[in-house]
Amino acid sequence: MATSGKLSTAEDGASASAGSAMPDVVDQVALARLYGEPLFAMPTDLYIPPDALEVFLEAFEGPLDLLLYLIRKQNFNILDIPMLSVTRQYLSYVDEIRSRNLELAAEYLLMAAMLIEIKSRMLLPPKKQAEGEEAEDPRAELVRRLLEYEQMKLAAQGLGAVPQYGRDFIKAQVFIEQALQPRFPDVDMSELQDAWRDILKRAKLVQTHKITREELSVREYMSAILKRLQGRRFVEFEDIFEPEKGSTVLVVTFIALLELAKETLIEITQAEAFAPIYVRLSYTPV
Structure with a gap:
């Protein structure tokens, strides 16, 4: 079949650019095909929105969940939290979510302020205590909240692991063809007694009293x-x-x-x- 030998100027430019993009090795495996044509290199002018390539590796349910994750991931002692390292990692995560979801970052910012306050209190000299009493640790309240949260989280995970109807299993249903003659359920003796008492009650409501005249001298x-x-x-x-x-x-x-x-x-x-x-x-x- 004969084809036309006339090409427009735009087609000439596209052919020239395609020819320059082609590798020296002709039998190279193409990366992809675009409109039926082999593609040997990724296009440099392809626009991809920044949010399209974001991947959230960890999803946290709140500030305590994030703190607990940072502590357990690095095997820190929860009773002796290194506030500098944990606060720095926590603030980096907060800065990341502030750029995307300001409403979500509000509760995280409150916890960040608490961490900074604890760190500043640790830098100050401890308050004088009575003899024989230890100085109060500024991290004590945070440790208590973290331990309570971890306990509730483990309990929730234990409940979630229990098989649930509709999620992990379904009830087996088998259709059995019954006989045409209906089979009525058995009647218990107590049910007969209750029915008899009910009849007696109704009989008392409708009982009649006949009055006769008897002549006595x-x-x-x-x-x-x-x-x-x-x-x-x-x-x-x-x-x-x-x-x-x-x-x-x-x-x-x-x-x-x-x-x-x-x-x-x-x-x-x-x-x-x-x-x-x-x-x-x-x-x-x-």
């Missing part, structure tokens, strides 16, 4: 009392009544007794207080 019961008293000297008050016949009969009997006493046909006597009550006829029958 006071005169008939007056005659019955007189017949019972005939031929007897006296009868105890309780023996006049018949509880087995119901409360209605008791009431009528009591009214009949009162009517007989009103008409002076009987006498109701008592020898003394709290003594038995007796009933007798007030006349002598013929």
Whole structure:
């Protein structure tokens, strides 16, 4: 296939620059291919944003985490912290993050001020203490906070190592085809008792009371009392009544007794207080 032999001036310049970039060895392995063309050298005019190549090797959760990292990484004794070395490394890290995230650097700056204060207090002569007492170490409060933080951090790591549902394992689920006939769960004896008590409670709420009219004659019961008293000297008050016949009969009997006493046909006597009550006829029958 024939190709055109005419090239523009721009194409001539590009061909010339490409030719000058080509190495002397023709069979050199290309670094990459750009639009199908081999690339034997990195371009010098390629712009890459500075933030694109940043790599954060360590991520800290706060100033105490950073301090603890610096101390443990260099095997410093946490009870005897070399403040000069630790403060210098800490400030270099703070300067690095200040240029990128001022809001994040605020809490780190507060700790930096604390470190500088501790270092300055260590340069001053110690305060006079009472005899037998050691001078207070300016690093004591910082050491206490670091030890407490390390303890909580190790505990959190221990909890994080415990297998968690959804992260380290999932619950196995197996589908089992059931029979078409439903199988109802077994009923416990206590559940039956509770159901029976519930039924009794509802029955008490809907129970009915039937009232019937029973005609009783006071005169008939007056005659019955007189017949019972005939031929007897006296009868105890309780023996006049018949509880087995119901409360209605008791009431009528009591009214009949009162009517007989009103008409002076009987006498109701008592020898003394709290003594038995007796009933007798007030006349002598013929």
